[in-house]
Amino acid sequence: MTDAAATAGSSAAANAASAQPEHMAWDSRARRMVMLWLPLACFVLILLFPFYWMTVTAFKPDAELYDFRAHNPFWISSPTLNHIHKLLFETAYPKWLMTTMLVAVCSTFLSLLSSTLAAYAIQRLRFKGSQYVGLAIYLAYLVPPSIQFIPLAAMVHQLGLFDTPFALILTYPTFLIPFCTWLLIGYFKSIPYELEECALIDGATRLQILRQITLPLAVPGLISAGIFSFTLSWNEFIYALAFIQSSENKTVPVAILTELVTGDVYQWGALMAGSLLGSLPVAIFYSFFVDYYVSSMTGAVKE
Amino acid sequence: MSATTAADWLKTRRDPSWIARLFDYKPLLIVLCLLPAVGLLMTFLTYPLGLGIFLAFTDTTIGRRGVWVGLENFEYLLSDPLWWNAVFYSVFYTAVATVLKFGLGLWLALLLNQHLPFKSLLRAIILLPWIVPTVLSAIAFWWIYDPQFSIISYVFVEVLGWRTTNIDFIGSAWPARWSLIAANVWRGIPFVAISLLAGLQTISPSLYEAALLDGSSAWQRFRFITFPMLLPILAIVMTFSIIFTFSDFQLVYAITRGGPVNSTHLLATLAFQRGIPGGQLGEGAAIAVSMIPFLVFATLFSYFALARRKWQQGEGND
Numbered sequence: 199m200t201d202a203a204a205t206a207g208s209s210a211a212a213n214a215a216s217a218q219p220e221h222m223a224w225d226s227r228a229r230r231m232v233m234l235w236l237p238l239a240c241f242v243l244i245l246l247f248p249f250y251w252m253t254v255t256a257f258k259p260d261a262e263l264y265d266f267r268a269h270n271p272f273w274i275s276s277p278t279l280n281h282i283h284k285l286l287f288e289t290a291y292p293k294w295l296m297t298t299m300l301v302a303v304c305s306t307f308l309s310l311l312s313s314t315l316a317a318y319a320i321q322r323l324r325f326k327g328s329q330y331v332g333l334a335i336y337l338a339y340l341v342p343p344s345i346q347f348i349p350l351a352a353m354v355h356q357l358g359l360f361d362t363p364f365a366l367i368l369t370y371p372t373f374l375i376p377f378c379t380w381l382l383i384g385y386f387k388s389i390p391y392e393l394e395e396c397a398l399i400d401g402a403t404r405l406q407i408l409r410q411i412t413l414p415l416a417v418p419g420l421i422s423a424g425i426f427s428f429t430l431s432w433n434e435f436i437y438a439l440a441f442i443q444s445s446e447n448k449t450v451p452v453a454i455l456t457e458l459v460t461g462d463v464y465q466w467g468a469l470m471a472g473s474l475l476g477s478l479p480v481a482i483f484y485s486f487f488v489d490y491y492v493s494s495m496t497g498a499v500k501e
Numbered sequence: 502m503s504a505t506t507a508a509d510w511l512k513t514r515r516d517p518s519w520i521a522r523l524f525d526y527k528p529l530l531i532v533l534c535l536l537p538a539v540g541l542l543m544t545f546l547t548y549p550l551g552l553g554i555f556l557a558f559t560d561t562t563i564g565r566r567g568v569w570v571g572l573e574n575f576e577y578l579l580s581d582p583l584w585w586n587a588v589f590y591s592v593f594y595t596a597v598a599t600v601l602k603f604g605l606g607l608w609l610a611l612l613l614n615q616h617l618p619f620k621s622l623l624r625a626i627i628l629l630p631w632i633v634p635t636v637l638s639a640i641a642f643w644w645i646y647d648p649q650f651s652i653i654s655y656v657f658v659e660v661l662g663w664r665t666t667n668i669d670f671i672g673s674a675w676p677a678r679w680s681l682i683a684a685n686v687w688r689g690i691p692f693v694a695i696s697l698l699a700g701l702q703t704i705s706p707s708l709y710e711a712a713l714l715d716g717s718s719a720w721q722r723f724r725f726i727t728f729p730m731l732l733p734i735l736a737i738v739m740t741f742s743i744i745f746t747f748s749d750f751q752l753v754y755a756i757t758r759g760g761p762v763n764s765t766h767l768l769a770t771l772a773f774q775r776g777i778p779g780g781q782l783g784e785g786a787a788i789a790v791s792m793i794p795f796l797v798f799a800t801l802f803s804y805f806a807l808a809r810r811k812w813q814q815g816e817g818n819d
Contacts, residue, residue: 238612241605242623245630245691248641251652255644266655312537319534323527331535338542340740340800341550342748344769345789348776349553350545355563372546375538403525433634435751436769440777451636455755466644473637484632488625491632492695 249477255470256281263467281467282475289457290446291472298432298449299479301363305370306427310420313375317382318408322394332383339376346372347440354441365441366449370431377430378423381494385419386412422494425487432480450476556786563780574787584788587766591795594682594767595747601686602742603735606693611727613694614701624695631691639755642684646670646756671757674764681765684752693738700734701727736802743799748792768792 255263257277262269269275285291316335320328350369351360359365389412397407413420438449445457454472458465484491524530557574561567578584609627617623630638645652647670654667671677708726717725750769753759759766759774766774768788776785 234612234615234617237608238617238623241609241612241690242626245627245687248638248645248687249629249633251645252641264650266650266659271652271655308541312541315534316538319531323531323534325527325531331539335538335542337800338546340744340796341546342744342796344748344750344772345553345792345796346546346549348772348782348786348789349549349556351563351777352552352556352561352782353545353549368541369545371541375542379538403521404527404530405524429632433636435634435636435754436773439754440773451634451751454640455636466647466650469640470644473640476637477633480632480634481629484628485625488628489621492624492628492699 252470252474252477255466256474257471258467260467281465281471285468285471285475289468290453291450291475293446294448294450294453295475295479297363297447298451298476301366301370301438301449302428302431304363304367305374305431306424308367309371309374309378309427310424312371313378313382313423314413314416314420316375317379317386318412320379321383321386322391322408322412323404332379335376335379339373339380343373343434343436347436350437351440360441361443361447363447366431366434366438369437369441370434373434374427374430378427381423381426382416382419385416389415418490418493421487422490425483425491426494428483429480429491553786554790556783557790558787559783561782561786563777563782567783570783574784575791577784578787578791583763583766583771584791586763587768587771587788588791590678590765591747591767591792593678594685594749595743598682598685598689598746599739599743601682602689602693602746603739605686606690607697609690609694610697610701611723613698624698628691628695630688631695635688635751636755638688639684639752642680642687642752643671643756646680648672671761673761677757677761677765681753681756684756685746685749688752689742689746693742696734696738697731700731704730740799740802743802744796747795747799 254272254274257279258274259276259278259280262275316331319325320332320335354360354365354369359368393411393415394407397411402410433451434449435451438452439456442448442452445453448457450472454469454476458469458472524533556567558569558571559567560570560573613620613624613627644650648667651667651670653670654664657664658667669676670680704727708730709722712722712726747767748769749767750773753765753767753770754773757765759770768791772785772788772792774785775781775788779785
């Protein structure tokens with residue numbers, strides 16, 4: 199009896215507490231501040247600080263860069279474009295950007311084409327063992343480039359592709375195709391099969407169905423896969439480092455690290471300007487399609 | 502009238518040409534559709550994987566075909582303190598970075614899962630470290646870790662006055678190891694947080710309502726609802742994270758290149774150093790092959806996590 203009364207009392211108190219939010223308002227606001235906004239602000243600050251520092255360094259004159267006592271390092275007193283000017287007109291930076299763009303676009307196109315066909319075959323033209331092909335392609339994604347670059351370097355030498363963009367265009371799809379295929383399988387799965395059945399009854403061929411029904415419906419998936427492939431191939435480093443030797447054929451990440459770092463005195467201004475300019479295309483591209491990007495990343499994880 | 506419409510209708514129904522019929526023949530279509538993807542993967546993924554294992558048993562150098570030397574490369578590695586050092590640091594780096602990434606990433610995901618203004622903007626900002634090319638952000642970290650002009654040292658020495666000397670981030674072994682782990686965690690948190698956030702959003706709110714009615718505490722709700730429901734995604738994300746942290750190359754190569762005195766070599770950077778500039782393809786391949794057992798272990802982990810999920814959902818549900 200007393201037990202029941204006690205529980206009744208406590209539940210009444212809980213009800214009162216939840217029924218009177220204005221009484222708790224300040225408390226919960228302070229609590230929310232400490233538990234939510236403060237950690238979130240710390241996270242955002244730490245995650246963004248390197249970019250801020252990169253930007254600040256890129257626009258600082260050398261005198262400010264190496265004198266923290268006279269100038270507040272967190273701010274630029276006299277911004278300069280010297281580093282960027284030097285980068286664009288005294289190094290082969292524009293050429294590196296073009297090479298990177300060419301490689302990224304070609305390998306994205308190649309892997310998008312082949313993975314669309316593969317995903318269609320696996321998901322829609324169901325055949326015996328199609329799920330095993332899908333599993334094998336998924337497993338291919340788990341093979342990291344770090345264990346592949348040595349045999350690939352030997353192959354690239356033998357095929358005579360060493361030091362050409364083709365070495366990169368042909369090898370990047372190895373890590374792009376598994377991801378794109380997996381993503382597109384998930385997308386095709388979400389398109390109702392009845393649509394294709396109707397088309398089949400109306401006498402459409404399989405290729406017509408793919409071109410006129412499935413692909414238009416899978417455009418968001420294609421965009422996601424394309425963005426993902428583009429950023430991945432823009433960021434790729436180890437193959438580009440191993441297969442490219444001559445300065446003018448290098449991609450941006452490799453070139454900054456191997457061409458701009460000269461001697462013992464690092465040109466931090468130019469290095470940061472190069473990093474900033476090299477990050478911008480991806481960042482801009484990403485900001486236009488951020489929702490596709492997030493959905494592709496999380497979709498692939500959930501599959 | 503009706504006869505002409507029938508004729509018109511028949512006329513539009515022309516016979517498909519032999520080439521259209523050929524492309525509608527299902528087995529051929531399957532082969533054609535799979536050919537580009539499977540061909541590329543076979544040529545540039547499966548074959549090199551086999552070639553790599555073969556090279557590990559030869560003494561190939563760049564430009565010269567090697568001869569079969571059996572287990573000589575591996576015997577040499579087992580007696581090589583640098584290789585043992587790289588194995589130790591690879592495992593240490595992966596373990597510490599994974600724990601930190603998932604701890605902080607889960608925390609960030611839980612924060613983002615609450616009702617917030619500008620949620621999508623916040624999400625976009627948080628993903629930025631993961632989008633930017635690793636090497637370029639690694640160079641920014643290199644500059645942040647500069648022995649003389651490090652901004653962190655500046656804050657500690659000049660602003661806060663907690664230290665009198667600059668912090669030596671990458672000049673000696675242990676600080677360098679921790680600095681690299683910090684950079685890796687910085688880059689990995691967004692991926693973990695956003696993936697786990699997607700997992701959190703799939704958990705039905707009715708579960709939490711039921712638990713609230715039953716008088717559960719916040720910790721109990723996390724322990725008995727959030728965590729078990731998140732486990733399948735957690736397992737997959739963790740597998741990817743472990744594989745790509747263990748085989749990491751870019752960060753270490755960009756910031757320390759394995760130095761100081763080879764103390765921060767991961768297996769991948771050691772393999773690169775021996776294989777490409779050193780030209781010892783056979784030995785480099787042996788180092789790369791020695792990563793495979795670890796990776797297989799991580800993959801099996803993923804497989805059993807997936808199997809467990811199927812079991813939870815009931816049979817034939819996937």
